[in-house]
Structure formats: C-alpha cells, structure tokens
Amino acid sequence: xxxxxxxxxxxxxxxxxxxxxxxxxxxxxxxxxxxxxxxxxxxxxxxxxxxxxxxxxxxxxxxxxxxxxxxxxxxxxxxxxxxxxxxxxxxxxxxxxxxxxxxxxxxxxxxxxxxxxxxxxxxxxxxx
Numbered sequence: 001x002x003x004x005x006x007x008x009x010x011x012x013x014x015x016x017x018x019x020x021x022x023x024x025x026x027x028x029x030x031x032x033x034x035x036x037x038x039x040x041x042x043x044x045x046x047x048x049x050x051x052x053x054x055x056x057x058x059x060x061x062x063x064x065x066x067x068x069x070x071x072x073x074x075x076x077x078x079x080x081x082x083x084x085x086x087x088x089x090x091x092x093x094x095x096x097x098x099x100x101x102x103x104x105x106x107x108x109x110x111x112x113x114x115x116x117x118x119x120x121x122x123x124x125x126x127x128x
Contacts, residue, residue, distance in 0.1 A: 027090040
C-alpha cells in the first residue's frame, strides 16, 4: 500500500508499518460487509483523518486511530489457535492451517490485539 500524500509529512515514518498492516489483513474482504472498513479503504482514510489534526498532534492522533481500527474486531481461528494480525498475515495463517482444518472468520466487538499491543507493535516497526 502506497500512501503518496505522506511524503513530506512527519507521518511518513509510518508508511511501512501501515503497508504491513494492510497486507496482514488482506483476505478479510470476504467477511467485511461495510466497504469503508476494507483495509484498502480504512487505513488511507485514517491517515487522512490524522493529517487534519494540528501538525503537533498528527502522530498521536494517527497512533490512536490505528490502534483502534475496526479491523482488529475481525478474528480468525483454526486448530485451537487464534490469528494475531500483528504477528502474521491472514494468508499465512490460512496456509499454516490448510491441512489442520477449516479457518473460521468472524467479527467480535472485542478488539484483539489490544490497542496498547498495537501501539507497541508500531513502536517496534519504527525502531527497525
């Protein structure tokens, strides 16, 4: 995912992490009913929303919005294991469980991982 409007912005440092996040959520399109929640829609929209904040607040607004994306309400499980979108892509999770049985996808209004875990993940991406 390219976010060309980030160039020259203090948020540019988040581009790789956001692209990775979008990639990890790829495949959820089959159960997302609201098209505005598709990874390809909601991540750029969230970035644009954060860029509306005063310059000094843009980074904290982006982090807060990303950490609470509705995408984290979508879950997958197979073979007693729950998919962690910060650790692997949905496609990789499905591939690992292909022989073990069906991967179940659902939406739960509880977020996983937590907002704090998402922010820690963002920090690790920025440090790498």
